[in-house]
Amino acid sequence: MRVRHDQLVINTKGKGTYELTDEIQEKIEKANVRSGTVTVFVQHTSCSLTMMENAAPAARRDVERFFDKLVPENANYEHDDEGPDDMPSHIRMVLTRTSETIPIVEGKLQLGTWQGIFLFEHRRDPHPRKVWLTMMSD
Amino acid sequence: MRVRHDQLVINTKGKGTYELTDEIQEKIEKANVRSGTVTVFVQHTSCSLTMMENAAPAARRDVERFFDKLVPENANYEHDDEGPDDMPSHIRMVLTRTSETIPIVEGKLQLGTWQGIFLFEHRRDPHPRKVWLTMMSD
């Protein structure tokens, strides 16, 4: 087997979802992986990973609004060292994902028609976010 | 290492949970994988993957009712192109899982006593659902 590591740095501009699909596909091509898997791993606890509908921006806005309501700011959190968006970020991360493993077939991410891979930024301020990629193949 | 891909197609009959454990175990035996992992990957954004209690059907019904209440239909979603169950499906998917990697030991899924692998269908209408399996082994 071959293990190949790579990484992405995403400069987020505050809360929202940022699609990573094309950049991950480019890394797979650069590494010339034909068949195997890629594990996408977000190295943070105040942003997270999610798969999502990538055709309709309105669907993404609805997902973001749902999380704003489900995990509100100013809910009497004990931990608020970094402001009102601090603790909601950690909870929204726990409710979504940190790693996802995706099949690679004939050099392509084996995604469904409407599937995209997204970084979900939960903080209000811009942050540089590190996403680790590990490709495993024959 | 050896990488082996396979897939399942599940014809769902509307909202609910559908156990995949036995079908995945059969694919492992067919591929003759003795030691490694299987990554189960759902290629959709309106159904998802979950591990669950597989002995008590009442427990599964309680999980399904919880999600119906947590992510209701008719909550003023911006995106409703495909009806009232459209946007709740995408949100319930984000709150659950798309991929799961499960150890294989001596040719068997290394599950706990009560663990089963389930497709969680969030749409009301029947859908053919594709689940990709990637087995990695020595």
Next chain:
Amino acid sequence: MRVRHDQLVINTKGKGTYELTDEIQEKIEKANVRSGTVTVFVQHTSCSLTMMENAAPAARRDVERFFDKLVPENANYEHDDEGPDDMPSHIRMVLTRTSETIPIVEGKLQLGTWQGIFLFEHRRDPHPRKVWLTMMSD
């Protein structure tokens, strides 16, 4: 490729989060894995896995309180064979995670500065919990 399996047994003392990071790192060193991934897999349906902020205990308490409120006991569950904390445990597990795949680089878990790997115990009583580790490397 080489596949190496190992396991942890965590004796929980009731509801709460239990950090596994150091024990997983020790298993990686024992197996002498330099580059690859470790899949952490929880073999239960009433406790789960989560990544979390590992510096501030207050942040963990806020996460635990959030789940107590989001998935309350005594909510007229159909399934309550093992008491009021039975069904909430299964739902909290579905909302969090069962497996997580983490990169290993130069013999170390490739975690972010504040990231820890936690078992999330959802039952009130102490339980021995089994966590399976599968390391894949060149």
